[in-house]
Amino acid sequence: QITLKESGPTLVKPTQTLTLTCTFSGFSLSGGVVGVGWIRQPPGKALEWLALIYWDDDKRYSPSLKSRLSITKDTSKNQVVLTMTNMDPMDTATYYCARGFGDLLSVSWFDPWGQGTLVTVSS
């Protein structure tokens, strides 16, 4: 069974840096066409992809947020960490991590997802 769980602060102040950890089990991030991605969803709004780290440590970021994001992995701990700098109230959202999966040579879809964690940005 594959599971993912997000952890981190529920409240951050404007301008602070957010650090979220995704702890997963049931698969390995050390081989195969696999990755772990982060997706967020502001209250009442649509899903927005943020970042993804591949099994080979390649990393991709949303163009609109690239300057603020960093994604890393610790394969030995089965963890992926997302950091987002200069947080703003507009960044208030539920943040999800999900296994990225696909076939051939590309990660294409996300399955399964963690339960999500709500992060509120407020002073």
Place this chain on the structure above:
Amino acid sequence: SYVLTQPPSVSVAPGQTARITCGGNNIGSKSVHWYQQKPGQAPVLVVYHDSDRPSGISERFSGSNSGNTATLTISRVEAGDEADYYCQVWDNSNDHNYVFGTGTKVTVL
């Protein structure tokens, strides 16, 4: 960047068929995936690779993709299908971005 457009809402009576569209420039050349999200829950993959179903997903869910429109079809709609639905693609033509659609709220009358 690549944009996926969905209708904000679709209403359907129980037992009827719901069709949710996802529009994008030449989306038929990409692989489209669909997610169901019920209130307060994380999204669940219901269709991948345009028309494949993950294990455990009802055969009532099917997909198609051609030209500039992909479609998720829910047959014999049940009350439990009421949810938000999102399409998603991997845009390998532009920095390998992952793009989600705007989302469609399906209401079962």
